[in-house]
Structures are given as structure tokens and as C-alpha cells.
Amino acid sequence: MIKTEAAPSNSGLFKLWYHRMASPVWFYRISGKLLPWLWALFAVLLVTGLYGGLVTAPADYQQGDSFRIIYVHVPAAWLSMFVYMVMAVSGAIALIWRIKLAEMVLVSCAPIGASFTFIALVTGSLWGKPMWGTWWVWDARMTSELILLFLYLGVIGLYSAIEDKRMASRAVAILALVGIVNIPIIHYSVEWWNTLHQGATVTKFDKPSIHIDMLIPLLLMAGAFKVFFAISLLLRTRNELLERELPRKWVKQLVEENDG
Amino acid sequence: MTPVRKKRLWLILALVLGVGVSAALVLQAFNQNMMFYYSPKDIKAGQAPANHDFRVGGLVVAGTVKRDPSSLDVHFDVTDLTETVTVKYTGILPDLFREGQGIIARGRLLPDGVVEAAEVLAKHDENYMPPEVADSLPHKPAEEAQ
Numbered sequence: 001m002i003k004t005e006a007a008p009s010n011s012g013l014f015k016l017w018y019h020r021m022a023s024p025v026w027f028y029r030i031s032g033k034l035l036p037w038l039w040a041l042f043a044v045l046l047v048t049g050l051y052g053g054l055v056t057a058p059a060d061y062q063q064g065d066s067f068r069i070i071y072v073h074v075p076a077a078w079l080s081m082f083v084y085m086v087m088a089v090s091g092a093i094a095l096i097w098r099i100k101l102a103e104m105v106l107v108s109c110a111p112i113g114a115s116f117t118f119i120a121l122v123t124g125s126l127w128g129k130p131m132w133g134t135w136w137v138w139d140a141r142m143t144s145e146l147i148l149l150f151l152y153l154g155v156i157g158l159y160s161a162i163e164d165k166r167m168a169s170r171a172v173a174i175l176a177l178v179g180i181v182n183i184p185i186i187h188y189s190v191e192w193w194n195t196l197h198q199g200a201t202v203t204k205f206d207k208p209s210i211h212i213d214m215l216i217p218l219l220l221m222a223g224a225f226k227v228f229f230a231i232s233l234l235l236r237t238r239n240e241l242l243e244r245e246l247p248r249k250w251v252k253q254l255v256e257e258n259d260g
Numbered sequence: 261m262t263p264v265r266k267k268r269l270w271l272i273l274a275l276v277l278g279v280g281v282s283a284a285l286v287l288q289a290f291n292q293n294m295m296f297y298y299s300p301k302d303i304k305a306g307q308a309p310a311n312h313d314f315r316v317g318g319l320v321v322a323g324t325v326k327r328d329p330s331s332l333d334v335h336f337d338v339t340d341l342t343e344t345v346t347v348k349y350t351g352i353l354p355d356l357f358r359e360g361q362g363i364i365a366r367g368r369l370l371p372d373g374v375v376e377a378a379e380v381l382a383k384h385d386e387n388y389m390p391p392e393v394a395d396s397l398p399h400k401p402a403e404e405a406q
Contacts, residue, residue: 058390062356067388096268133354133381139296177276181283192287193294194317196364201386210388 022099024241025250031234038231045224052217060214069127071218075225077120078203080148081183083113083229087155088180091173101237103169104244106176107159108236112229114152121145132196140189141197144182151179165244297364300343308369315366316345316375317383322359335374338363349377356382 053071060067087109094102124142125135136142155172162168190199202208208215245251261269287294297317298308308314318338324346325336335348347365357363362385367377 058392060388061391061394062384063388070388092269092272095272096265131354131356131382131384133356134379137296137381140294174275177272178279180276181279185283185287193291194296194299196296196381196383198384198386201388209386211390211393213390214388 022101024101024245027101028238028241028254031238035231035234038227038234042224042227042231045220045227049217049220049224052220057214057217058211063131066127066130067214069123070214071221073120073123073127074202074218075222076116076123077145078222079225079229080113080117080120080145081186082226083109083116084148084151084176084180084183086233087113088176091176094169095173095177100166100244101241103166103173104237104240105233106169106173107155108233108240110152110155110159110172112232112236114149114156116225116229117145117149117152121149128196134196137196139195139197140193141186141195144186144189147182148179148186151175151182154179299340300338300345301340303345303369303375304343310369313366313368313378315364316347317362317364318345320357320359320361320363325359338365338375345373345375347375347377347380349380351380353380354382356384 049071053068057068059065087106090102090106090109093099094106121142124145128137129135155175158175159168159172162171187200187203189195190197201210202215202218210218242251242254297315300316300318302308303316308316316338318340321337321339321344325334327334331350332352333348333350334353335346337344337346339345347367349365349367357380362383364381364383365375365377366379366381367375370376
């Protein structure tokens with residue numbers, strides 16, 4: 001057996017990376033190094049996106065300057081669904097492989113997702129009053145987005161109601177997976193039923209029906225929101241990790257280093 | 261993947277699939293109730309409820325908006341490009357209300373086939389563009405929508 005010392009094969013490398021990723025110590029160290037870069041990227045995207053959206057983008061032919069709320073409403077609404085997908089996939093990983101880190105990502109997603117759902121609902125309401133003439137109606141798009149908020153709140157509530165955190169994570173993972181059925185309903189609600197909310201502008205298999213000068217800032221803002229989600233997810237997961245691993249040696253060492 | 265993990269994976273897939281199928285069946289059963297509004301075609305076909313409020317949605321037909329000069333009364337025709345229904349309303353219309361615009365009116369069907377609206381909402385389409393671009397188009401996008 002001479003070949004045992006040879007370099008690991010591709011699948012071996014993947015396994016190594018996979019187990020490293022799942023190791024709390026490694027995750028804590030790498031995420032700490034990643035965070036300043038993410039903050040910088042977020043700042044660049046946010047500033048260019050806001051400048052583009054509020055200054056350089058032309059006013060809409062029908063809605064005038066009021067349409068500019070799109071630069072907050074749409075990125076928040078996209079993110080509200082994206083965060084849920086991340087949460088449900090982490091839930092599946094946590095259930096199948098029982099990886100602790102996936103459980104922590106799962107529970108860290110919920111408050112972030114709930115916040116963005118709330119922002120999407122509030123900005124939509126503020127936009128609806130002057131344009132449609134109403135703050136709120138029970139059409140399929142708005143109702144399914146409200147259900148998304150309740151799903152997030154359910155995840156948060158269920159997690160804090162169960163004492164044993166590993167057990168709580170598994171219960172929450174099942175809830176998150178059951179709720180995933182709502183995501184396609186939100187997206188296709190405007191096609192399947194008559195709704196007050198208009199159809200998709202960008203996320204369709206057709207050319208986006210928005211002028212390019214308005215689209216670029218929108219995509220920049222969507223990018224900024226995504227990076228912000230990554231930052232808050234990392235921060236929350238790191239907190240959750242420290243809390244759960246508190247009795248471990250590496251956490252104690254970390255605390256001593258910071259004290260000294 | 262170990263057999264235990266494979267089993268868990270299948271269980272999760274079965275769970276998601278099961279919930280998906282039941283949701284699809286429920287939504288199918290309630291399809292009519294999920295519709296936010298009826299089109300003029302539905303109303304002409306007698307599908308709109310006679311004894312309680314419902315909503316009608318469509319485009320405002322150009323040249324049919326008639327305002328009473330001494331009050332807030334207004335009436336106009338709404339079309340889905342196959343059938344047309346007349347709507348009368350008393351009150352202030354939303355900013356986006358104009359000829360060719362998609363609107364949704366909530367009200368009752370009168371015996372003469374006119375909808376007496378208690379509320380009129382404007383629907384805007386999914387197109388966003390500067391006014392110069394809209395002016396250069398042969399047709400306003402709002403007229404093409406739906």
C-alpha cells in the first residue's frame with residue numbers, strides 16, 4: 001500500500017471541504033475573515049444602486065417619481081423568498097445529515113427573512129395607496145406574502161418554545177420544509193389568478209419589461225440586499241454558534257484571547 | 261450516503277411532494293374564490309353573484325368616461341377586449357385612472373346590467389419606462405396589457 005499518501009482524489013477533496021465547512025471552528029474563522037469584504041461590497045452596491053435609483057433613473061411614464069419605491073420593495077420581496085429557500089434547504093441538510101451548522105443557519109435565517117417580508121409588505125402598502133388607491137386588498141399575491149411572514153414567525157416561535165435546541169432545530173426544519181409550498185404560490189399568484197398586483201417585470205422567461213436605465217439600479221439594489229443578507233446571516237450564525245458551543249475549549253480560548 | 265440518510269432524504273422528498281399535491285388540490289377547489297375580480301365576459305355569462313358585492317376588472321374604454329359637471333358622479337365602460345360592462349361611481353378616482361388604464365371596481369350588478377361601484381382601484385401594469393420612450397411607442401403599453 002504505497003499509494004495511501006497520494007493526493008486525495010476529487011471526491012476526496014470535496015469531502016474534506018465539506019467536513020471543514022461543517023466544522024464550527026473553521027466556519028467561525030473563515031466567516032470572520034470574509035465579513036469585512038462583504039461589508040465593503042455591500043457599501044459599493046448600496047451607494048451605486050441608490051444613486052442610480054434616486055438620481056439617474058428617469059421617472060416612470062405613468063407613475064412619475066413614485067415608482068422609485070421599487071428599489072426597496074422589489075429587492076426586499078425577492079429576498080423574502082430567497083431567504084426562505086436558504087432556510088428550507090438548510091433544514092433538509094440538518095434533517096438528513098444532522099449537521100449542527102445547518103441547524104444554526106436554519107434558525108438564523110428566520111428573523112432576517114421575517115424582516116424582509118415585513119419590509120416588502122409595508123413598502124408595497126405605501127406604494128399601493130397612491131397608485132392603486134388602497135393600502136391593502138386580499139388578493140392572492142398579498143395574501144400569500146402575508147402567509148410567508150406568518151411562516152417565519154412560526155419558525156421563530158417554535159424554535160424558542162422547545163428547550164432542547166437540537167430537537168427544536170429538527171422541529172423547525174420540518175415546519176420550514178412544509179411551508180416551502182408557499183414559495184411557488186407567491187411567485188405564480190399573479191399568473192394563476194386575477195390579482196390587483198401586476199405580473200412579473202424582471203423574473204420571467206421574457207425580456208424584462210423595464211427600461212434598461214431603471215433596471216440596472218434595480219439589479220444593483222437587489223445585489224446590495226443579497227450581500228446584506230449574507231452579512232446578517234453570518235453574524236447571526238456566529239452568535240448562535242458561540243452560544244451553543246460555549247462549554248467547548250475553542251470558545252474559551254477565543255474569549256481569553258479577546259480579554260488578553 | 262448511508263442507508264439511514266437515504267431514508268431521511270426520501271422521507272423529506274415525500275413530505276414536500278405530499279404537501280405540494282394537497283396544496284394544489286385545495287387551490288384547485290377554491291380557484292373561483294382566489295380570483296380577485298371578474299372580467300366583463302364572466303359578468304355577461306352570468307357568473308357574477310347577483311345578491312352581494314363583487315369586483316369587475318378590465319380596461320377603461322377610451323371616450324366613454326362621462327363626468328357629471330355638478331357632482332362627483334362618473335360613468336365609464338370597462339372591457340376585457342371581448343365584452344364590455346358599464347360602471348357608474350360616485351367619488352374621487354385614483355391618480356392612475358385614465359382611459360385605456362386597467363381598473364378594478366367593487367360594487368353590485370344592477371338589473372339593467374350596469375355595475376354600481378362603491379370603490380374603484382387602478383391597476384398598473386408591469387411596464388416601467390421614461391415618458392419619452394412611452395410616447396415613441398405606436399400604442400401605449402397600458403392599452404396592450406391583459
